Amino acid sequence: MPENGSGRHVDWGRIFSDALLVGLGSTAAVYALTAVGLNLQFGYAGLMNYGQAGFLLVSAYGTAIAVDSWNAPLPVAFLVGLAAAVGLGLLLGIPTLRLRADYLAIVTISAAEILRIVANSRAAQGVTGGPQGIKQFAGAFFDWNPIPSGRYGVGTVAFSHRDLWVMSVGWGLVAIFSLVVRILMRSPWGRVVRAVREDEDAARSLGKNTFVYKLQALTFGGVIGGLAGILLVLDNQFVEPKNFESALTFFAYTALIMGGSGRILGPALGSVMFWCAVAGFQSFLREAIAHNLLGIGSVLDPADVGPTRFALVGLAIMVLMVSRPQGVLGSRTEVMLDE
Amino acid sequence: MSDPASVPVAVAPDVRSAREALEAVATEPGVAKPDPILVVDGVRRSFGGLLAVDVSHLEIQRHVITALIGPNGAGKTTLFNLLTGFDRPDAGAWMFDGRRLAGVPAHRVARLGMVRTFQLTKALARLTVLDNMLLAAAGQRGEHLLGAFVRRRWQEQERDNKRRALELLVDFGLDAKRDDPAGTLSGGQRKLLEMARALMVEPQLVMLDEPMAGVNPALVEALLDHVRRVRDSGRSVVFVEHDMDVVMSISDWIICMAEGRLIAEGPPEAVAADPAVIDAYLGSRHGERGG
Numbered sequence: 211m212p213e214n215g216s217g218r219h220v221d222w223g224r225i226f227s228d229a230l231l232v233g234l235g236s237t238a239a240v241y242a243l244t245a246v247g248l249n250l251q252f253g254y255a256g257l258m259n260y261g262q263a264g265f266l267l268v269s270a271y272g273t274a275i276a277v278d279s280w281n282a283p284l285p286v287a288f289l290v291g292l293a294a295a296v297g298l299g300l301l302l303g304i305p306t307l308r309l310r311a312d313y314l315a316i317v318t319i320s321a322a323e324i325l326r327i328v329a330n331s332r333a334a335q336g337v338t339g340g341p342q343g344i345k346q347f348a349g350a351f352f353d354w355n356p357i358p359s360g361r362y363g364v365g366t367v368a369f370s371h372r373d374l375w376v377m378s379v380g381w382g383l384v385a386i387f388s389l390v391v392r393i394l395m396r397s398p399w400g401r402v403v404r405a406v407r408e409d410e411d412a413a414r415s416l417g418k419n420t421f422v423y424k425l426q427a428l429t430f431g432g433v434i435g436g437l438a439g440i441l442l443v444l445d446n447q448f449v450e451p452k453n454f455e456s457a458l459t460f461f462a463y464t465a466l467i468m469g470g471s472g473r474i475l476g477p478a479l480g481s482v483m484f485w486c487a488v489a490g491f492q493s494f495l496r497e498a499i500a501h502n503l504l505g506i507g508s509v510l511d512p513a514d515v516g517p518t519r520f521a522l523v524g525l526a527i528m529v530l531m532v533s534r535p536q537g538v539l540g541s542r543t544e545v546m547l548d549e
Numbered sequence: 550m551s552d553p554a555s556v557p558v559a560v561a562p563d564v565r566s567a568r569e570a571l572e573a574v575a576t577e578p579g580v581a582k583p584d585p586i587l588v589v590d591g592v593r594r595s596f597g598g599l600l601a602v603d604v605s606h607l608e609i610q611r612h613v614i615t616a617l618i619g620p621n622g623a624g625k626t627t628l629f630n631l632l633t634g635f636d637r638p639d640a641g642a643w644m645f646d647g648r649r650l651a652g653v654p655a656h657r658v659a660r661l662g663m664v665r666t667f668q669l670t671k672a673l674a675r676l677t678v679l680d681n682m683l684l685a686a687a688g689q690r691g692e693h694l695l696g697a698f699v700r701r702r703w704q705e706q707e708r709d710n711k712r713r714a715l716e717l718l719v720d721f722g723l724d725a726k727r728d729d730p731a732g733t734l735s736g737g738q739r740k741l742l743e744m745a746r747a748l749m750v751e752p753q754l755v756m757l758d759e760p761m762a763g764v765n766p767a768l769v770e771a772l773l774d775h776v777r778r779v780r781d782s783g784r785s786v787v788f789v790e791h792d793m794d795v796v797m798s799i800s801d802w803i804i805c806m807a808e809g810r811l812i813a814e815g816p817p818e819a820v821a822a823d824p825a826v827i828d829a830y831l832g833s834r835h836g837e838r839g840g
């Protein structure tokens with residue numbers, strides 16, 4: 211078995227297992243859950259929330275601060291975190307959802323950035339830890355891990371008992387909330403929400419208070435994002451402002467659109483695809499540089515792998531979008547009907 | 550098999566008497582009606598310096614078809630928007646069925662029984678035809694976020710609504726399309742769907758904004774028949790229309806607006822002969838009519 215690219219040939223098996231390790235891992239679960247929330251907001255209700263990172267942030271910090279500053283037990287801290295997401299949803303939604311759709315986009319992206327900058331600021335350092343963040347607040351979460359120590363998996367695709375615990379909780383939440391969204395979308399509530407996406411004035415003319423439905427969809431999608439934020443910082447045992455840059459929101463959107471926006475399994479599939487692609491291209495570039503495949507080794511330095519993999523992911527997404535603008539699970543007819 | 554649209558609805562007696570009562574009404578703008586469902590007082594709306602609507606008094610008779618005509622820019626659609634809560638007037642008040650409506654939001658206006666359609670049809674493109682209909686049903690228990698999870702609380706109501714929706718779709722000749730996305734319908738079919746969907750709300754007054762605009766001429770007669778049937782089933786109808794032949798053939802009463810004001814009203818023959826109407830509206834379009 212060649213190790214660390216020291217063999218004579220490019221190790222495709224290694225590239226494949228590297229892709230799967232990340233594509234099935236806890237990061238992919240966090241993004242999938244983030245995208246389940248976005249799917250409710252954007253895919254079904256048509257709300258342009260570009261500040262989903264802000265919902266993850268308030269829930270993550272809410273949980274960490276409740277443990278760190280108030281010595282709250284972790285389950286109580288989770289409730290504090292989720293309540294913060296509800297608060298943020300109402301705070302952003304009430305003034306903006308009566309206005310045209312673009313205002314929500316502007317307000318959400320600004321709010322998410324403001325929250326991140328405030329969390330990073332000297333003024334908030336006493337509570338948020340500023341750039342140093344808050345560490346070691348989630349010990350109890352790992353004490354609950356029922357999985358015996360060891361490594362689990364097949365061949366090189368194996369996870370520690372710790373990772374497996376986070377992954378199980380993460381993908382479990384993805385499954386539960388995908389099911390919840392499915393139940394909602396098959397109900398009269400979901401019908402009104404989809405009608406709001408299609409034409410808000412038509413829904414109003416038929417007696418639906420569209421403002422309430424938009425506020426509910428925004429807030430509930432934000433709470434699902436909040437759970438993703440809590441999961442992210444539990445996994446790290448560390449919360450810092452850098453976790454919540456706007457790239458997080460846009461990666462989650464990318465995953466949603468790749469998988470299929472307005473499809474129940476779109477977020478989960480899209481997130482697996484996105485992170486498989488990111489890790490797969492990274493592993494491929496490392497191997498290609500080490501073996502000078504197609505002369506890549508003479509053009510790229512190992513330090514270029516990070517940025518180059520994202521360029522390749524971008525290229526792959528462009529190819530996907532040209533051939534399937536509706537995403538993998540979307541319906542082409544529906545996309546064509548979208549005026 | 551007979552075309553369901555051609556089966557006549559029994560005309561309710563109060564519909565006939567409402568039409569007969571109109572015969573005694575004077576033909577002057579703002580005249581009082583024997584049994585008004587809608588009474589408008591001093592409604593004004595300006596956009597910048599332009600006074601788009603300035604209606605001092607207007608009454609709409611219950612149980613009849615009232616046409617609202619006037620040249621482009623007369624303020625017909627703006628008046629529709631104001632009365633249905635889609636726009637707010639600078640001044641004025643109006644009563645619908647004895648209830649003050651100024652300041653009431655659009656969705657509440659619809660729930661109170663005044664439902665409008667739009668000049669540019671608003672079919673909910675990615676919802677099926679049946680879902681378009683079901684959406685419109687009022688008072689659905691499954692429309693609450695938490696209620697939605699308890700299926701048995703709303704499934705019986707949903708079944709009843711589905712039955713009523715399918716009856717209406719059969720009536721409007723759209724039952725074969727029930728599972729198609731509404732975005733795949735033709736322009737005329739969308740107008741039919743919008744009308745059927747409005748009836749699903751069970752309104753007392755239906756406000757149709759140019760129901761014949763952009764419809765294939767072959768479908769116009771069927772659409773007109775549906776409008777008549779809406780009236781004969783006991784609902785009141787107000788509609789905006791440009792085509793004078795259409796207006797003359799189905800209206801019980803015509804209201805003519807120009808530059809935001811009422812300039813004439815009366816039965817079709819009287820309005821068609823009114824010099825103010827000919828001057829403001831027919832005169833300017835006389836050459837184009839060709840019929």
